[in-house]
Structure formats: C-alpha cells, structure tokens
Amino acid sequence: MQITSPAFKENARIALHDAGLQKALGNLKEGFPVKRSTAVARMPEFEQLRDEGTALKNHILENLDIYLEQFEANVIKNGGHVHWCRTPEDACKKILDICEEVDAKTVTKGKSMVSEEINLNDYLEKNGVEPIETDLGEYILQLRGDHPSHIIAPAIHLNLEDVSEIFHEKHKRPKSSDPKVLMQEAREMLREKFAGADVGITGANFLVAETGSTIIVTNEGNGDLTQTLPKTHIVVTSIEKVVPTLEDMTLFLRLLARSATGQEFTVYNTLSTGPRRAGDQDGPENFHVVLVDNGRSEMVGSEFQEMLRCIRCSACMNHCPVYGAIGGHSYGWVYPGPMGSVLTPKMIGIEEAGLLPNASTFCGKCESVCPVRIPLPKLMRHWREDEFSKHLSPKAVRWGIGGWAFFAKRPTLYRLLSISSNLFLRVMAGKKGHIKKIPLAGGWTDGRDMPAPRGKTFMSQYKSRKQR
Numbered sequence: 001m002q003i004t005s006p007a008f009k010e011n012a013r014i015a016l017h018d019a020g021l022q023k024a025l026g027n028l029k030e031g032f033p034v035k036r037s038t039a040v041a042r043m044p045e046f047e048q049l050r051d052e053g054t055a056l057k058n059h060i061l062e063n064l065d066i067y068l069e070q071f072e073a074n075v076i077k078n079g080g081h082v083h084w085c086r087t088p089e090d091a092c093k094k095i096l097d098i099c100e101e102v103d104a105k106t107v108t109k110g111k112s113m114v115s116e117e118i119n120l121n122d123y124l125e126k127n128g129v130e131p132i133e134t135d136l137g138e139y140i141l142q143l144r145g146d147h148p149s150h151i152i153a154p155a156i157h158l159n160l161e162d163v164s165e166i167f168h169e170k171h172k173r174p175k176s177s178d179p180k181v182l183m184q185e186a187r188e189m190l191r192e193k194f195a196g197a198d199v200g201i202t203g204a205n206f207l208v209a210e211t212g213s214t215i216i217v218t219n220e221g222n223g224d225l226t227q228t229l230p231k232t233h234i235v236v237t238s239i240e241k242v243v244p245t246l247e248d249m250t251l252f253l254r255l256l257a258r259s260a261t262g263q264e265f266t267v268y269n270t271l272s273t274g275p276r277r278a279g280d281q282d283g284p285e286n287f288h289v290v291l292v293d294n295g296r297s298e299m300v301g302s303e304f305q306e307m308l309r310c311i312r313c314s315a316c317m318n319h320c321p322v323y324g325a326i327g328g329h330s331y332g333w334v335y336p337g338p339m340g341s342v343l344t345p346k347m348i349g350i351e352e353a354g355l356l357p358n359a360s361t362f363c364g365k366c367e368s369v370c371p372v373r374i375p376l377p378k379l380m381r382h383w384r385e386d387e388f389s390k391h392l393s394p395k396a397v398r399w400g401i402g403g404w405a406f407f408a409k410r411p412t413l414y415r416l417l418s419i420s421s422n423l424f425l426r427v428m429a430g431k432k433g434h435i436k437k438i439p440l441a442g443g444w445t446d447g448r449d450m451p452a453p454r455g456k457t458f459m460s461q462y463k464s465r466k467q468r
Ligand code: SF4
Pocket: 259, 309, 310, 311, 312, 313, 314, 315, 316, 317, 339, 366, 369, 370, 371, 372, 373, 374
C-alpha cells in the first residue's frame, strides 16, 4: 500500500469535496456510535469491565515475554509452529516460504489488518501466489484494487451503487442494486475459491497463552471456511494480542463487540488450537502462527506503551469528528482515526506521518469511548512534542509557539498582549460582530468567520472573582 500520509491535507481537502464519500460517512455517524451507546446503556457494569480490561492489559504488557513464551510452548505442544518476525519483510518472507513448501498457488484470506500492515497481498502476488480476500468488504475492495478505510468495516467509504457497479463489471452478471442479490453473488463466487485454496490465512483478535489457541471474531463466517478447508492454516498477527487465559479472552470479547458494532457478542467466535487431531472431522493438517513485531516491542516501556492495549474495536474513529468528516483514506496508511494517528508515526516514522497527530481537535471523545481507556490525546501530544524537538514542525508553528512561550513566561507582557489583541479584534470586527480575515490566521478564517470577542477578558474576570 502506497503511503500518502505526508499529503494528509490534500487528501482531506479532496475527501471533503467527494459527495459519494460524504454520503457514506453520513451512514457511519448514524450507525456505530448509536449502536454502541445502546449496548453500553444495557450493561450497567460496562465501566467496571473497562477498568478490568485496562488493568489486565497493563498486567499483560508488563509480562509480555512470559505470556508469549507460554503461548509458543502450547502451540508447539499442540503440533503447530510459531514464527517470530521483527519486520514486515520477515513476516512476508516467512509466509511465502510456508506457501512454497506446500506448493500453494492460491490462498484464501480472512480480514487481517496486520496483513495490510505488512502489505502481504502485494508480496504474495509478486511472488506468484494469488491471495483471495473472503471478508465481504475486503472482497469488494480487492475487486476495485482499493484498500480498507476502516479497521472493522473496510469498505465503509463505498455506497451500494459502487458495489453494484464493480460486481457487474467483474462478475459479468446482470446489474443489481438489491443487497441480497449482491450478497448471494459474492457467496457463489467465493464458494469455489474456498474449496480450491491451498492455504488459508487469517488474523487473530487474541492469542490465548494457557491453551496456545488463536481466536478470530467475524459476522460472516468466512473465517471458519478460510481456516478449516485448506490443508494449511497460517495465522498472521501481532505480539500484543496475547492474553493469559480463556476467561480473560471472554472479558475482551464482551468489551470488543459492544464497543465496535454494539453487539453483545460477535456472531462467529472461532478458536483454533493447533492442526487437525486424530478423530477430528475437519481442520488443517499444518498450523502456523506468524507473530509480527514491527516496532511494538520498542513501544513496551516507552511513553507509547499504553497504545498496545488497543483491541482494534474502532470506537475511537467511529466517534472522531475528524475521521467522520474525511474518512480513513485521508490518513494515508493502514490505521486511520485517532488510534492510527498514534500508531502510524511509530510504524512509518514521524517524518512521514507528522501531520496525523495534528489531525485532532483534542475533543477527547476518542479517549472517553475507548474500552481500554487509552489516553489517545495525550499520546498524540507526545508525537507533537517529538515532532517539535526534531524540528519537523512547519516554521510558522515553531515561531508561533516560540512567540507564545516568550509572552507566557512574562505575565505583565502577556496581559498587555491579551488586552491589545482583544481591542484589535473588536476594531476589526466593527459593527458586524465578526471578522472575515485575520492576518497570519488564514487557515481559520478561510472557511469560517471569527466572532468578535465579547465581554471581559478571562484574566479580568479571574481577577474580579478572586477579589470577591
Ligand atoms: S484505541 Fe481504543 S477505541 Fe481505538 S480501536 Fe483501539 S481499543 Fe478501540
């Protein structure tokens, strides 16, 4: 996937003028947030569950090495293999090696954001292995040569007409705009792919240390066919997904479904525990887990450790006013929204992704809905500090902050500046009561009028209240 994060502003400008995208985003705003709040209202102990999930994740991160080694030992005991991969290249190469060992020509894939992160599809295609996405949203995107714009609803940026168009073009069937007909069409197309695949690749929502199991949650059941029909099942996932026990896993499943789609439980919760055993009616003969690091172990013990609590529910982006206005593609890489604004700079570098932590109003909604209480605004602020200290922020921002710091350290001057700015803005506004253009602040006034200051300044109100 091509990185376009440095062009965030231009991406956002285009997105704001894209009528189709704006229509699709309208559906998002009325969907997930409403369903989440209904589900949360039905569960009085939800806040307590969030506290337990947060504490458990903190415990896991403090003992990550122990739980990962326990997980590995149990996978091996069950007859499977674990492959540790530091970089995306290592992970792609390992997966290709496994495919080549079994002479695979086609692989079916369940939805996996980690596979997007390592750019697996491109790598497999370039090396003669055809990947076939089986999640409906991912399947539609693959037909279009497109990429996910959301971590649980990858094709959320599309409308029914877009799907109807691409199915008609690629399936060579009569055009339909009936969702049931389109769904049936996709099902028929994918059925033969499932049956003919040599390898099935899925992600994992969680890894269970005590049993060596992996679990995926889906609402379509495609993951089950992906992992049980082919002779080889590869799980590609990241190291922070490990949890100690099956019981711990159920705590996160309850948080995940409610925070993501407002369901009490996702429709399919499928556990894999090693390859097929004697007497099993189905299941793969070979079972591999590819564990991707890609910068995560560096986050342990750093100011970004809390980000590793993320269970990929998407609530932060579903409630983010910036994501809601411009959609996921504007962020220019795999992970969009507030969680992406923290993760992306870690994975592709702050030099490439410096605009993302600035793409936030800091309204705090993301943190308030995060099931594992990740302080996303605080983490974005860390990136802003990093950007500033590396001299990556634009000169105007640096001068602006430098000027502000100069006055902020001199209270008398600061007060004089506040009073004179107040007067200046009032004069500029005149009788109209609003200002159309402010010198050096075109970014604000190009798209909106600024209201004139009214009443007393904050400092004079503060002073008079203190004297009471
Ligand atoms: S940061 Fe929190 S809200 Fe956002 S996807 Fe992760 S767990 Fe969900």
